[in-house]
Amino acid sequence: MHLRDEEGFNFLSDIAAVDYLGWGERHVAGYFGTAAGRDLGSQSAQGFARTPQPKPARFAVNYQLTSVPVGRVVRVQVWLEDGQSVASVVEVWPTADWHEREAFDMMGIVFDGHPNLSRILMEDDWEGHPLRKDYPLGGEPVRFSGDE
Amino acid sequence: MAVTEPRRIYTGSRIPAPIPTVLQVPSDVTDPEDILQVNFGPNHPSTHGVLRLVVDLSGERVVGLRAVIGYLHTGFEKNMEQKTWWKAITYPERIDYVSFQNNELVFVLAIEKLLELEVPPKATWMRMLLCELNRIHSHLVFLGTSALELGAISMFWYCFRERDLVLDLSELATGMRMHTRYFQAGGLAEDVPRGFEAECRKFVEWMPKALDDYEAILSRNEIWLERTRGIGLLSAEDAIALGQSGPVLRASGVDWDLRRDRPYLAYPALDFNVPVYPNGDVYDRYLVRMDEMRESVRIIEQCLDGMPEGPWIADDRKVVLPPRHELHTSMESLIHHFKIVTEGYRVPEGEVYVTVESPRGEMGCLVVSDGGPKPWRVKFRAPSYVALEATATCMRDSLVADMIAIVGSLDSVMGEVDR
Amino acid sequence: MAVRKKQRLADYGLNSERLLMPGKGPGVFEQELGELEDKLMLTTVAKAVNWAQGHSIWPDTFGLACCAIEMMSIVSSRYDIARFGAEVFRSSPRQADLLIVSGRVAHKMAAPLRQIYDQMLEPKWVIAMGACASSGGMFNNYAILQGVDKIVAVDIHVPGCPPRPEALVEGIVRLQEKIKAGVPPAYEIRGVAS
Numbered sequence: 001m002h003l004r005d006e007e008g009f010n011f012l013s014d015i016a017a018v019d020y021l022g023w024g025e026r027h028v029a030g031y032f033g034t035a036a037g038r039d040l041g042s043q044s045a046q047g048f049a050r051t052p053q054p055k056p057a058r059f060a061v062n063y064q065l066t067s068v069p070v071g072r073v074v075r076v077q078v079w080l081e082d083g084q085s086v087a088s089v090v091e092v093w094p095t096a097d098w099h100e101r102e103a104f105d106m107m108g109i110v111f112d113g114h115p116n117l118s119r120i121l122m123e124d125d126w127e128g129h130p131l132r133k134d135y136p137l138g139g140e141p142v143r144f145s146g147d148e
Numbered sequence: 149m150a151v152t153e154p155r156r157i158y159t160g161s162r163i164p165a166p167i168p169t170v171l172q173v174p175s176d177v178t179d180p181e182d183i184l185q186v187n188f189g190p191n192h193p194s195t196h197g198v199l200r201l202v203v204d205l206s207g208e209r210v211v212g213l214r215a216v217i218g219y220l221h222t223g224f225e226k227n228m229e230q231k232t233w234w235k236a237i238t239y240p241e242r243i244d245y246v247s248f249q250n251n252e253l254v255f256v257l258a259i260e261k262l263l264e265l266e267v268p269p270k271a272t273w274m275r276m277l278l279c280e281l282n283r284i285h286s287h288l289v290f291l292g293t294s295a296l297e298l299g300a301i302s303m304f305w306y307c308f309r310e311r312d313l314v315l316d317l318s319e320l321a322t323g324m325r326m327h328t329r330y331f332q333a334g335g336l337a338e339d340v341p342r343g344f345e346a347e348c349r350k351f352v353e354w355m356p357k358a359l360d361d362y363e364a365i366l367s368r369n370e371i372w373l374e375r376t377r378g379i380g381l382l383s384a385e386d387a388i389a390l391g392q393s394g395p396v397l398r399a400s401g402v403d404w405d406l407r408r409d410r411p412y413l414a415y416p417a418l419d420f421n422v423p424v425y426p427n428g429d430v431y432d433r434y435l436v437r438m439d440e441m442r443e444s445v446r447i448i449e450q451c452l453d454g455m456p457e458g459p460w461i462a463d464d465r466k467v468v469l470p471p472r473h474e475l476h477t478s479m480e481s482l483i484h485h486f487k488i489v490t491e492g493y494r495v496p497e498g499e500v501y502v503t504v505e506s507p508r509g510e511m512g513c514l515v516v517s518d519g520g521p522k523p524w525r526v527k528f529r530a531p532s533y534v535a536l537e538a539t540a541t542c543m544r545d546s547l548v549a550d551m552i553a554i555v556g557s558l559d560s561v562m563g564e565v566d567r
Numbered sequence: 568m569a570v571r572k573k574q575r576l577a578d579y580g581l582n583s584e585r586l587l588m589p590g591k592g593p594g595v596f597e598q599e600l601g602e603l604e605d606k607l608m609l610t611t612v613a614k615a616v617n618w619a620q621g622h623s624i625w626p627d628t629f630g631l632a633c634c635a636i637e638m639m640s641i642v643s644s645r646y647d648i649a650r651f652g653a654e655v656f657r658s659s660p661r662q663a664d665l666l667i668v669s670g671r672v673a674h675k676m677a678a679p680l681r682q683i684y685d686q687m688l689e690p691k692w693v694i695a696m697g698a699c700a701s702s703g704g705m706f707n708n709y710a711i712l713q714g715v716d717k718i719v720a721v722d723i724h725v726p727g728c729p730p731r732p733e734a735l736v737e738g739i740v741r742l743q744e745k746i747k748a749g750v751p752p753a754y755e756i757r758g759v760a761s
Contacts, residue, residue: 062514064501064529068388068402071409075501095391097169098537106225116170121218121566122710123675130709131226138223138709190679193628193658197635198676219676220632223710238705245633289636308643315640326633326729563632566673 057081059109063089085110106131171213171540182206188551190219196293196555197562199536208547213540217533220566228526232492233259233333236523240513241327243528244564246289248327249275249282250506255526256331257412258502258515262495263333265464269456271335272414277348277451278321278330279413279504280444284355285314286507286559287437287444291362294434294556298375303365310358313351320344333493334468335461345452352452355445363438376430380542380554383428390541391534394509395436396558400428406505418450430557437559440507467493492521508532508559528567532560596741600748607749614747620664620690621746622652624739627663629683631670634697637729638669646732651739660686665742666719667735671699672712684719690752694738695721698728720753 057079065074078086088111089096100111101120108129111117119126128135184205190198198219204212224243228236240251253275260267292307315325321344322328322337330337366372382392387400397404405422407415423439425432461468469488470481487493497519503512509531516525535558542554630638641648642656657663660683672680684693695715698704701724703713715721722745725738754760 062499062501064512064514068404073410093391094169094389095534095537098533119218121221123218130223135226136709137226137230137707139703139707139711140713142707190676191629191683198631198679219673219679220671221673221675221710222671222706223708224706227706227708242633246636248633289639293639304642305644308640309645312640312643312645325731326636 055079059107061086061103061109080109082108085112087112088114090114105129108132169215169537169540171210171544183211185212193297196560199555199560199562199565201539201551201555203548203551205548208549210543210546210548210551213543215536215539217536217562217565220562222563222567224567225526225528228523230522232521233495233523234488234492236526237331237333238327238329240528241329242563243567244506244508244511244530244532244561245326246561247282247286247507249278249331250504250511251528252329252331253279253413254502254504254506254511254513254528255515256333257504258500258513259333259495261500261502262498262515262517263464263467264496265334265462265467267335267462268459269414270340270458271460271462273451273455274321274336274340274460275331276413276415276418277448277455278318278328280447280451281314281317283444283507284441285311285318287441288314290437290507290556290559291434294553294559295366297552297556298372300366300369300372303362306358306362306365310355313354317344317348317351320347332461332468334464335459337461339460340455345455348448348452352445352449356442359438359441359445367435367438373431375549375553376434376557378427379430379546379550380557381428382538382542386541387428387538390538392509392538393534394505394507394531395433395440396509396535396538398422398424399432399436401426406503406510410503412502412504417454418447420447420450430553433557433559437507494519494521495523503529506531508535508561508564528564530564530567532558532562532564533567535560536565597744600744600750603750604748613749617747617749621743624653624665624692624742624746625655625657625663626653626665626667627660627683627687628656628658629666629668629680631668631672631676632699634669634700634729637732638667638696638735641732641735646736648736648739651736651743653739660684661688663687664690665692665694665739667694667696668700668715668719668721669696669729671704671706672715673710674712677712677718680715681718691754692722692742692746692752693719694723694725694735694742696725696735696738697730698726700724701726704728720757720759722753 059080059082061078061080063076063078065076066072080086086109088100090100090113097114097116098120100114101117103109104111104114104117105119105121106129118124122130186203186205188199188201188203190200200216200219202214202216203210222242224239228239231239237252237255240255241248243251259265288307288311292304292311295301295303295307318328319325321340322330382390382396382400384401387397387402392400393404393406401424403422403424406412407420408422420443421439423436423443425435465481465484467488470478470484474481475485495517497517499514499516501512501514503510505511510529511531512529514525514527514529515523518524538558539555542558543551546554630636640646653665660666664687666684666687668680684691693715695701699706699711700715701721703711705728707713712718723738723742725735727734730738750756
């Protein structure tokens with residue numbers, strides 16, 4: 001609310017929830033090229049394995065805010081563990097209604113104070129939260145005609 | 149920090165409370181038995197895809213409204229996490245299937261921002277050109293289908309005639325009519341073919357005359373004015389509070405266009421106007437889109453005039469495939485080619501949120517990378533998703549017939565809404 | 568899972584699909600249809616009925632996703648399907664003969680799709696347009712039905728992502744030829760409920 005009234009960020013573009021389960025478990029090797037050339041000081045430039053920097057919690061909820069006539073942009077990140085909930089911003093930015101419902105549906109993040117927190121994209125009786133990292137992709141194995 | 153009294157959003161605003169996106173039947177309605185709940189189901193004659201509206205009607209007036217979406221949920225974001233960066237570029241196009249180039253653009257721009265890759269100017273200008281062509285395509289589909297729903301059936305055929313011209317150009321440049329997959333991280337997948345400029349100039353000459361035709365049919369037509377003026381009002385504050393962007397926001401009087409205010413590609417080098425209309429009704433949204441089509445034609449002409457020569461894709465071999473003739477001579481190129489094709493290039497760790505002015509509004513893409521060959525998380529901010537949140541506000545005090553006009557004017561593409 | 572009963576198209580003599588080769592005779596599809604017509608020995612009345620049915624297939628407005636835009640463009644003046652008899656797209660399934668499933672079918676949409684199919688009167692045909700309707704397309708995941716033939720009996724699959732309008736017109740023309748030759752609709756061949 002401070003941001004909205006005092007800084008003038010009156011426009012909420014997006015609420016994106018990211019699940020970081022399994023972040024950093026895989027070593028990442030390889031050279032990261034940039035147009036400016038190799039930064040020999042960086043460990044990854046030599047092709048060594050490097051783990052990404054660890055994150056504070058499992059979930060991050062990103063609020064993307066814009067100040068419409070002026071054009072400044074800010075992104076607010078809230079870190080949550082599985083099971084924690086965060087206050088809903090529907091009173092402040094009404095557009096958050098469906099964004100928060102989607103974050104709840106896809107990731108299982110509960111927003112306190114949301115007037116209608118129900119599933120929006122999946123069916124109402126769906127179990128599980130599809131975009132979590134421990135939810136399987138689903139689908140079918142592909143059948144090839146040569147196998148029959 | 150002192151807690152200040154929250155500014156009451158709902159005073160003076162037409163946004164329904166407590167749920168901003170649901171219009172609830174007021175408790176003081178005279179005869180509750182008279183309310184008829186009608187389901188405008190996922191399959192309905194108005195060609196807007198699979199949107200379901202549960203509407204409470206008192207006679208012809210809409211007193212309650214609830215939108216149910218999710219009938220086209222595809223799990224794009226989950227699928228993209230399983231593919232390498234290269235392969236994942238095919239997915240965003242199908243999100244908003246009417247303005248496909250813009251979706252590709254936003255994802256590719258996000259990858260390039262993380263990679264800090266410099267794109268050659270020819271690729272930038274060609275991307276701008278194709279995106280503006282796409283804008284014309286999308287507005288033509290909007291116009292054709294909205295007019296069809298409101299009864300101006302012959303507009304459908306006129307608009308789709310021009311749409312076929314746009315798709316011919318797209319096929320000439322990229323090989324596919326829709327879902328072209330032409331943008332690559334670093335530039336374009338192939339060079340611009342030789343005859344493209346001549347064909348595009350023919351189109352640029354023809355299009356303003358077609359637009360004049362459309363205006364002659366619709367803009368001063370008494371029936372069109374009756375059906376669209378004063379319908380679906382959305383004030384400027386409500387539009388901003390509801391997160392609207394694009395033509396819906398500009399028709400409510402807010403002068404905000406991402407191409408000019410948060411520029412990307414080479415838009416600062418171009419000269420174009422941004423149409424803004426004050427009333428916030430269906431007619432103004434129609435006018436905004438008509439004017440945007442004219443502006444897009446001007447932009448395309450400027451792109452053709454100003455198209456620089458040069459390479460069409462960046463030179464960084466770690467990300468971009470080397471040219472084929474080099475594969476015969478250089479071992480290093482062969483290895484690069486092999487690594488890129490089999491394993492995929494790697495994008496450095498980071499998070500970035502990129503926005504693009506798609507024909508429907510602000511299309512945003514949040515990309516989180518862990519440094520590996522596959523995206524960790526991709527989130528698309530679809531403008532139609534947010535536009536549908538405004539249905540309850542726009543449809544306050546409206547009739548059933550106006551509902552069709554309003555849903556058409558919000559121009560929502562369900563692929564984008566449901567992702 | 569499609570249960571293959573003993574009635575397959577192969578039992579009717581239709582074994583393969585090949586495009587008409589320019590410069591050569593009629594393709595395998597046309598030859599097989601010709602043999603079929605001789606085999607079935609339809610009466611003149613039956614042939615007349617088939618001709619009438621085939622040349623006046625009215626599709627139902629069932630556009631779901633990207634393929635719907637290409638389906639709309641076959642109605643437009645360049646790829647006009649009205650000249651093939653599909654004069655109007657009926658929005659009520661009770662008045663439609665052909666269900667062109669154009670686009671990816673989410674699991675949430677599968678129930679309305681089946682409901683629309685059930686509301687259509689026999690004889691009715693289904694074209695699965697595009698890769699997503701035929702097999703799930705590029706979306707092999709939790710949300711998309713992997714092929715609409717899991718819930719309805721499909722007559723023609725049109726490949727492409729999205730198929731060119733001409734490809735869809737080819738599909739409709741092939742359907743017309745099948746109908747005229749006397750091949751029953753897919754639900755009769757499969758023996759499933761219609």
